[in-house]
Amino acid sequence: MSDDRPTAVALPGPPESWLASLRTLLRDVRGKSPSEDDVRAWLEEHTEGDTDANVDRYLDFLAAIDVLDGGDTPPSLGPYGRDFLDSHDEGVLFETLAANVAGVRALVEVLAIRPITDIEAAELLSRELDAEIEDASAYRGWLRALGYAEYDEGVIDLTTKGRRLVDSDAELSDGAASRLPSTRASEAADAAANESDDEPTAGEEATPGTAASSSETTETARSTAETNPPDMDASTLTARHDYRCMVCGDRRRQAPEEGYAEVHYLMPPDEDHGGPTDADNAVVVCPNHRADFEHGLIRVDPQSLTVEHAYETDVSGRTLRTVEGHALGAQYLAYHNDVVADF
Structure with missing residues (x-):
């Protein structure tokens, strides 16, 4: 109504x-x-x-x-x-x-x-x-x-x-406690239920170092609850990216036939920052670039996804890699840039 x-x-x-x-x-x-x-x-x-x-x-x-x-x-x-x-x-x-x-x-x-x-x-x-x-x-x-x-x-x-x-304001406090979680959960459930059977495999991704199209960037910045299943844990997320770093595209291995990547939360889920362990707050990265995120040596523009690195000139100017089924929250990229990044 x-x-x-x-x-x-x-x-x-x-x-x-x-x-x-x-x-x-x-x-x-x-x-x-x-x-x-x-x-x-x-x-x-x-x-x-x-x-x-x-x-x-x-x-x-x-x-x-x-x-x-x-x-x-x-x-x-x-x-x-x-x-x-x-x-x-x-x-x-x-x-x-x-x-x-x-x-x-x-x-x-x-x-x-x-x-x-x-x-x-x-x-x-x-x-x-x-x-x-x-x-x-x-x-x-x-x-x-x-x-x-x-x-x-x-x-x-x-x-x-x-x-x-x-x-x-008691009414605002009560609404804040109930509105967003139920909305996000229901939308995520709908998205998962409607997910196409012919969804691209984890290996189908954007080429690192190339600019994303305007439609891709808009989709990345859209409400993340529309595309991220609520139960996407770190192992599922790294597999979805085929264990490739979203910054450099490198695919590490922990065995001859087994890939390896790490998950970093842009708004860290510790008591100092209080971020969620949701996929929209997570980037999949190699060990080196996880350390750079943690030490504040990387920024990513929330809208264009352009990477800026404190000292790696071959990384600065690249576009953060994305894959279908994992949308980043622009608010978390902005938080990382404002609070964590230190250059």
Whole structure:
């Protein structure tokens, strides 16, 4: 059943400027009692001559979240607009966004579990709203504007302030505890059930050192629950890669007819990092490149999968090898780059 509430609308400019612009608009509405034409002129000025249609979208959205009173002419403040202007509390805006904009609460609940990519966010919103949502930028924009989320290399994550929000909101905490695991498990089960009998064998892989096509890169960055079976352990994963290193393509042996490779978790599953032992957090590598990952001497771009090595010039610039049936989580690559990599 579709959600009849509106979807998020991005305000003009970078998210970091939204709250200041909104406060200025609300102060003018309260202090000057401008006409609707004055408000429209203000919006056009602050959007560098935006179209009438977009100005209508901004006004309709601010009315829908009770920041402006959409029924008044000239415009006046809605209840949340008054509260925000009086308190300067971003929580007031989150309260109305969570109540009046479809998908906002669900997105925060999932982010409380782990970081997610733009693509995963759009897929989550599409499921929640029972409608095709191709772009989650307005949603992440509002969370960034409120200081609850940060965004880097296509990955959305909660800030410390965002985690405090979840901890202080019983409904968000309860949703965070239940939403993502069941969603991922059910999707993974569906993917496994629908897996084709003529799936490529473990030996069919991309050639190391060549650029992946745009469709391959997009598939790699897609929601990993769609392609990774939930019970894919290290031995299954290394066999799927035919024991070849995803960085250099080398295939080691532990016996004349038996291949050997190792699994490294990008967000380590120790108490310092708390990463999962899921396939979307794992790369299959030779012993040398596992050591380089552990020591932070390798970075991998989450979107293009381009490898950057601290000292191996013949490795830098390659594209990380991929195989069918193993999708990496872009959020884990971004975490490794930001937290573990050290060059």
